[in-house]
Amino acid sequence: MDAILDGLKFDGNGLIPAIVQDAENGQVLMMAWMNREAVAQTIETKRVTYWSRSRQKFWIKGETSGHIQLLKGISVDCDQDALLLQVEQVGAACHENFRTCFYRDIVDGQLVENSERVMES
């Protein structure tokens, strides 16, 4: 695993973007950031774990909300500076209680919601 981690290109803050996709239907749920240890922990535990840039600490997705992400697969891009995760998402990926964080489309210069909340706020 060290060889894989050594091959990844982390940015100046030691982070790599992780795109998260619903393993069942391919919906892109969110994008967040991982440091080396978060990548290692995610692969080892199968519980998707990020590095929170705002809180400057590890962020085990769903630890407080219960909206966990179980890792089903992980891919790396050609430049090894981005990750794509396939996950089983429990509940809502978005803290706004939408299934996906990308719940708004840009249409004719307006933001238009493309889905409903999956649970009450």
Add this chain to the structure above:
Amino acid sequence: MDAILDGLKFDGNGLIPAIVQDAENGQVLMMAWMNREAVAQTIETKRVTYWSRSRQKFWIKGETSGHIQLLKGISVDCDQDALLLQVEQVGAACHENFRTCFYRDIVDGQLVENSERVMES
């Protein structure tokens, strides 16, 4: 459109990550970066245009290779610091001639190709 662009959160380098998804089958093809002008151009021209960090210039995807991306839809995430694009991809998104840049999975500590090149290198 200015109101939309004003609402986006660009990073310290004036960039926002753009995740690119095949509008037909949902496959995630790549991730690249846009500045404000690239977002505006992409929406206006429907030809996906990035900001190349390595070359420090606009990068109209497929301008030399012919592997253009036609914008079919664009979404923004809850924090407005990431974009998700639905595109019609001509040919290969990846410069390595794979359909997707995410052509390698991490499996048991090894990188394993998950697809074939769609055209000869």
